[in-house]
Amino acid sequence: MQVTAYTSTYTDSPPQFPVFGRAAGVCHNCRRSKARCDKSLPACSRCVSKQMRCVYGRQLSTNASAGGVCTDGGEGVIPPTNHQTACIFEVSLETCYKIVGMISVALLSSIDDAEQDASILRMALKPTGLTAASIAQAYKKRVHDWFPILSEDQLISFATPSILGTCHGRDGILLLCMALVSQQPCGHPGHGICCNLYKAAKQSFLLLQTSSRNCIQTLQIGLLLSLFEYGHGLDQESKLSIAACTTMCESHKFLSDGSEDGEELIVAAVCRRAVVIMDCLTELPKYPIDIQISTDIKTSTNNGFNLLNEPAWPDEHILGESDRSLSNFEILFRVASIVREAIQYLKNDATIQSPASSYTTIESRLRNVCFALIQAAGPNSVVFCDSIALALRYDFAISLLGQVKWN
Structure with missing residues (x-):
């Protein structure tokens, strides 16, 4: 028996997730109409219901209360029109080719030139107006508290100026993924979700999976990509990313609990739990x-996901x-x-x-x-x-x- 309920012909807005936070001001459509705006990101409910493009300004509010009637006079909600504003979509295709090539060369030659990799990372960040320190600070403020898959040492190292002098390829890709999940909406009309930087990070993650090296950074990259994809409605891509993370956890035998000493082992345990959470999220019916x-x-008789079978608490x-x-x-x-x-x-x-x-x-x-x-x-x-x-x-x-x- 098959029962199919109402199916909308309109593409619904991406699912809400904490990475988006809440807009500081009302959207332009609600402001012009003097209507109540719930300030949801990436689009308010009113714009979604009317199938309109929802445009906010750049600033996000830390206030989690419900949205109200527009009374801010438009401050903080004007979309940026210049190219000096930080925006991850400004990375050129040529630079993204170099990012993917950086990982390919490191895997093929088994030589990771930290200075050359740092040079490519600087090249990628320059047009965005971002720095390694600003990315680390934004990530810690907006993401780390509720998705703590990075260690404190990693966050500190990314916040130091020396990271742009010597930075290995994996760390560079991880930093770019941190920028993806913590970047505020830029408001540029021509910028979509599948930007060059996202594609380069995704391709680099696929390449890193071919390495036999047991590396926690690769797992962290996959988790952040899956989080970014899920938050922006790329459901199938998110499922593929988290499936790769699951395979890494099982093949590399990443630690399933935090009982042993060592910060990396504890981070590995947290990452395994994050894999469980993201795997659950990607399977949930959103509507x-x-x-x-x-x-x-x-459906397969084999569950194919054994992370939940391992003890996480006594x-x-x-x-x-x-x-x-x-x-x-x-x-x-x-x-x-x-x-x-x-x-x-x-x-x-x-x-x-x-x-x-x-x-x-x-x-x-x-x-x-x-x-x-x-x-x-x-x-x-x-x-x-x-x-x-x-x-x-x-x-x-x-x-x-x-x-x-x-x-």
């Missing part, structure tokens, strides 16, 4: 009203009183694990492989984790709200599946 349920769907209880010491990232990992279980249930159920008795257990776990998160979260906790959204989205999908099958 629950558009769900297809079919017994003809063919206990398995769900966000109880003793968990208040966990970081937001660790809580998000736990939520992702629960939602991942629900995802697998739906896949198995589509092929009539999931026992009916397990539905009640999974639904109960989802409801419990939502209740625990709501209790623990303050009204302005963006990370907790994202976690709740992850669980609720699949709770809705499972409920809909139950109505179709048993009512």
Whole structure:
């Protein structure tokens, strides 16, 4: 049986994700119409509903409260018209060729010329108006707290001026990926998401996968690319990036827990958890009203994702009183694990492989984790709200599946 709900002919806006934050001012369309703007990025709800192009200024606000009626008189919302403004889309195609060539030469010759690589990195950053220090600072401010896959030593090294004197290729690509995920909207009409720099970073990541060297930077590059792609609606690309990260975790045996000493081992453990979170996000249905349920769907009997089977914490209880010491990232990992279980249930159920008795257990776990998160979260906790959204989205999908099958 196949049930297909309403399918929109209009391409919906990319899914909201913390990397976008919130615009400092209302968009131009709402300002001209004197209408309420929710200031969502990359596009406000009003522009999405009217299928209009939503244009903001450059500045992002740290205030996570809801948007209001336009009262700012237009300050801070005028799109940049000059080429002196920092913009990652200004990197030329010729420079991007050199970036990819830098990685190719290093892999083929097994020689990584740090000075030459730094020269190419300076060439890439010059037209953008960015510096290694500004990228590191913006990344730490906007991304690192809720997606802590880089070590403090890495952030410090990127913030030092010497990084542009000697910088190995992998570190250079990692820095460029940090710029991609932390860059504010530029507002230039002709700039799309798939810019030259993104393509160069993606191609470099594909090349780095061919190396047999166990390198945490390659995994970090893949995670940031997947995050960037997911946040901008490139769902298939994000799935491919995170699938490559999963393969790296399994083939290189990156550490699955943080029990051993050493900062790199701890970072590897955090990266594995980030892989779990991103893998869960890419599998979630972004628009629950558009769900297809079919017994003809063919899914592999092999899960193909064993990261959740390895212990991350000594206990398995769900966000109880003793968990208040966990970081937001660790809580998000736990939520992702629960939602991942629900995802697998739906896949198995589509092929009539999931026992009916397990539905009640999974639904109960989802409801419990939502209740625990709501209790623990303050009204302005963006990370907790994202976690709740992850669980609720699949709770809705499972409920809909139950109505179709048993009512």
